[in-house]
Amino acid sequence: MSLADVRADIVSACKTAGRKEDSVMLVAVSKFQPADRVETLLKAGQRVFGENRVQEAEEKYPALREKYPDLQLHFIGHLQTNKARAAVALFDVIETVDRAELAQALRKEMDKQGRDLPCFIQVNTGEEPQKGGVAPHDLPALYQTCKDLKLKIAGLMCIPPAEDIPDLHFALLAKLAAELGLKQLSMGMSADFQTAIKYGATHVRVGTALFGTRQEAA
Numbered sequence: 001m002s003l004a005d006v007r008a009d010i011v012s013a014c015k016t017a018g019r020k021e022d023s024v025m026l027v028a029v030s031k032f033q034p035a036d037r038v039e040t041l042l043k044a045g046q047r048v049f050g051e052n053r054v055q056e057a058e059e060k061y062p063a064l065r066e067k068y069p070d071l072q073l074h075f076i077g078h079l080q081t082n083k084a085r086a087a088v089a090l091f092d093v094i095e096t097v098d099r100a101e102l103a104q105a106l107r108k109e110m111d112k113q114g115r116d117l118p119c120f121i122q123v124n125t126g127e128e129p130q131k132g133g134v135a136p137h138d139l140p141a142l143y144q145t146c147k148d149l150k151l152k153i154a155g156l157m158c159i160p161p162a163e164d165i166p167d168l169h170f171a172l173l174a175k176l177a178a179e180l181g182l183k184q185l186s187m188g189m190s191a192d193f194q195t196a197i198k199y200g201a202t203h204v205r206v207g208t209a210l211f212g213t214r215q216e217a218a
């Protein structure tokens with residue numbers, strides 16, 4: 001697929017769902033992709049990107065940002081508190097707030113750096129032990145902590161278990177967001193972004209469908 005194909009699929013999924021064409025933001029997930037491939041998408045007009053490792057993003061993005069100052073970078077991986085400083089300095093949106101300790105570290109760094117980044121809370125909808133994200137029943141307490149810290153929580157994010165049909169996870173995330181009055185939902189990847197749009201995704205995180213298969217380090 002190409003950028004144009006993915007965008008066309010987003011538009012058609014929006015139409016099918018009776019949603020506005022511009023109600024879904026495409027986050028191009030560029031992890032493991034070299035900077036020149038990212039730049040190909042930048043040249044084609046894509047501006048929003050996602051990375052899951054701070055160090056990799058630090059290696060690729062400062063130079064790209066000099067050329068494309070309106071580029072927006074979303075952090076979508078597990079964030080260690082000792083990387084909060086670097087993440088706040090480089091990224092524009094943190095999608096993976098999943099514990100009070102991290103919320104506190106982000107608040108501290110944002111205050112120090114005079115930045116106030118929008119964040120998402122990552123929810124572990126499948127309650128998988130190896131996966132990041134707050135368990136659904138712990139979400140209200142974490143949301144309250146974030147509110148007390150005056151973190152700007154834009155919405156919720158999830159990564160459904162690979163072996164599940166994603167529909168129930170997307171529906172659950174939408175329900176949890178509605179209960180908290182949160183409007184944005186980051187859900188859906190290459191295999192299921194059209195389904196996610198049906199359930200209300202406002203951000204889809206697409207890697208493979210845009211860039212092809214990743215050369216992942218073992």
Ligand SMILES: *Cc1c(COP(=O)(O)O)cnc(C)c1O
Pocket residue numbers: 029031052076077159189190191205206207208209
């Ligand atoms: C890698 C990744 C994606 C993109 O996955 P694809 O299947 O390549 O589209 C989306 N979200 C997160 C959190 C990821 O780590």
